[in-house]
Amino acid sequence: MADIELTTPGWTHTYSGKVRELYASTVLPPRVLMVATDRVSAFDHVLEPAIPGKGELLTRLSLWWFDQLEGMPNHLAPREEWSSIPPEVASRAMLVRELTMYPIECVVRGYLSGSGWVEYQESQSVCGVPLPAGLRDGDRLPEPIYTPAWKAPLGQHDENISYERTVELVGETVAAALRDLSLAIFGRASTIAEARGVILADTKFEFGVDDDGVVRLADEVLTSDSSRYWDAAAYASGNRIASFDKQIVRDWMKANWDGTGEPPALPADIVERTAARYRELIATLTGA
């Protein structure tokens, strides 16, 4: 896509995700530019039109969380290098160290919802993790559970795998580190979010390793694209669908698309309500 290349020299486009673009630096030491677009995806489709400001809002959220999670090595490049970020994408880009990424989506669930609820009804377990009987949709789990997935090549579905399978993929030491880091970060993020009236229901982390062997938290972190956020007050009063993430879009799609062919365009009010929800989440969490 012609408009993918940056006008600022020194960057080569390397990856297109559904809603993000990756570029490799041709001049700096091994650095990667992660650019978030305003595109929104649901049900494995990129939807039209884009959500104005989404890329910037989710980038600000990631950066805020990286700061909150001090002590956890991450992939952000040193701040003094950030002046090299192309101005054309600066508000929605992160300059990061190039890592060797682990092929594991480190999913942590603190609540039962989405595909987890469907699976629980059939097997009283989620991704092979047995759960107590009698849980209802949206219930908080007794303890957060780690339910990894194998990171399929872009465009394919990630595949839920057992912890034992992650050991086969990355070895016992790294598999244990990814699990323990994911659960620890989820615990800290949940506490920070709940102190601000927001429930972190579930999220997905990705990690990589640098040339010195340091395991670093990578990719986007705790954004409304990689996580489910709910309003704690609404949840407490029994409203289990007041979510801060893409639920507005998902619900509209479910009501207006039979899942075949190209999805319909989102109406203007859905676009605006979704943009407002993203702004509200960032304001509630970061205060900005």
Ligand SMILES: Nc1ncnc(-c2cnn(Cc3cccc(F)c3)c2)c1Cl
């Ligand atoms: N620090 C890093 N070093 C090397 N590679 C990555 C890396 C690779 N893939 N992804 C996910 C992705 C795919 C498509 C577009 C995106 F913006 C992001 C992130 C990272 Cl974060």
